[in-house]
Amino acid sequence: MTHPTLPPPALAPADAAPPSVVALVGNPRPGSRTLGAALALAGTLARRTGAGDPAAVDLATLAPALLGPRTTEVDAALASVAAADVLVVATPVHKASFTGLLKAFLDLYGPDGLADVVAVPLVVSAAPHHALVGEVHLRPVLVELGATVPTRSLTLVDADLADPDAAIERWWVRAERPLGRVLGAAPQPAGVAR
Numbered sequence: 001m002t003h004p005t006l007p008p009p010a011l012a013p014a015d016a017a018p019p020s021v022v023a024l025v026g027n028p029r030p031g032s033r034t035l036g037a038a039l040a041l042a043g044t045l046a047r048r049t050g051a052g053d054p055a056a057v058d059l060a061t062l063a064p065a066l067l068g069p070r071t072t073e074v075d076a077a078l079a080s081v082a083a084a085d086v087l088v089v090a091t092p093v094h095k096a097s098f099t100g101l102l103k104a105f106l107d108l109y110g111p112d113g114l115a116d117v118v119a120v121p122l123v124v125s126a127a128p129h130h131a132l133v134g135e136v137h138l139r140p141v142l143v144e145l146g147a148t149v150p151t152r153s154l155t156l157v158d159a160d161l162a163d164p165d166a167a168i169e170r171w172w173v174r175a176e177r178p179l180g181r182v183l184g185a186a187p188q189p190a191g192v193a194r
Contacts, residue, residue, distance in 0.1 A: 019085030021054040026102025038090035112146035121153035150178035
């Protein structure tokens with residue numbers, strides 16, 4: 001007997017509006033591999049939560065404005081990030097931490113500036129020994145700003161960047177249940193066909 005293939009279940013409850021997904025990218029280089037990885041993860045999260053197309057805030061395009069007087073573009077980026085239901089916060093490793101560009105942007109928020117945001121840290125690293133950058137450096141800043149960070153950070157090394165989907169799927173196995181709880185969906189039982 002053949003069983004029909006079912007689409008992946010959405011994490012959002014059927015009666016709720018789909019969550020918005022935004023990727024915030026702290027790499028100072030425009031069009032970076034970090035941006036590509038963030039869009040891949042945001043796309044996966046959007047599909048898995050039933051959201052529409054994810055939005056992206058690439059801080060490389062805002063870098064000069066972050067160091068001078070506030071502009072309407074910076075204000076729009078701050079509002080977009082703060083309004084996200086699910087926020088991918090992506091950074092390359094810079095001096096064993098996250099980038100100063102990302103720090104400069106996050107410093108523009110006041111206390112609880114990211115309240116009601118579910119954040120997913122994403123770290124792009126040249127080597128696996130920087131795997132804890134997201135946990136040790138980025139998570140505390142996001143929590144201080146009021147974001148909920150229910151999953152472990154996803155760290156992608158150079159070898160993962162050509163096709164990040166396999167690493168994202170491995171991360172998803174552990175992240176689905178905590179994300180589902182925070183987003184208000186019933187967790188899927190183990191072994192449910194996807």
